[in-house]
Amino acid sequence: DTFLGGIDFDNRIVEYLINLFSKQHGLDLYDDLAALQRLRVISEEAKINLSSTEKFEVNLPFLHTDLETGKHYDFSTTLTTDIINEIEISLVDRTLLTVKKALRLAGKRLDDIDEIMLCGGQTRMPLIWRKIEKFFGKPPTKKIHPDEAVGLGCAIQANIFESGAEGINEVRLYDVTPISIGMVDSVGNYTVIFPQNTRVNTKKIIDFRTERDNQTSIIIEVRQGESESAEENEFLGFVEFEGLTPGPKGQEMIQCEFFIDKQCLLTISGRDPNTDRVETAQL
16 A cells, blocks of 8 residues: 555544644644644654553643744643554554455465565554454564565565576566556546556557547546546546547547556657657656
8 A cells, every 4th residue: 555654653643632632722733833743753752652562651841832822832641552553443454455455466365375574663563463463363473673674575686686596587576567557538437557567668559539529639637546436546647639630529549559667657659640740748
């Protein structure tokens, strides 16, 4: 889930503290940038500490100053693991949805998994460990440090390639698109061009015809995501091909080539068959 990370867990704590301050003092802190920054720092500290302790004291003197009256407002409260678990559990469950999807795409069952390795500091959260253990029926391994997992894996893989270890000829690593890329038509339907896990250096050619009389341009809206609803997918950009010869609808056409390169950049080239004129855009 490219839109979920440790900062989202921090933000949940920040929101909780802001709401608590509002209940105590009747004031909104969202416009106080200095106060928000102090809350972000203390929230991350609380999250880390509550992975190994039951309570964390939040003490922030002079958190907010009323500019009209000059009155200072202190803030203090006690955060517990129960509070953190309650406000963070939906994010953990969202992570498990991604795990289920990965298993489905790989064609694997739970009992096909020999070992579970966690990576990233956020996985130290006890709630995540308990959820993972309950989901898989066994605990994650402790043999790999979560902060070093990705770097260690890269180093091991590089060493395999460099040393020409036995069996390396049977091993292939391919870069793929992590998220489906598609286009939105004139009535708002989302059509996938490159499904999730399509290998890079891949191209696809699609013909677009005019949909109304005397149409002189064709606009293509590009999004990425897995939802059937266009609005729920991330907007990447518009590409417009101009200069078509006016005529009856369906007569004029643009032949579009969609290409994903090694950097996962999408290049769209449109060719007018009547004039051989080519326009290119990159997203």
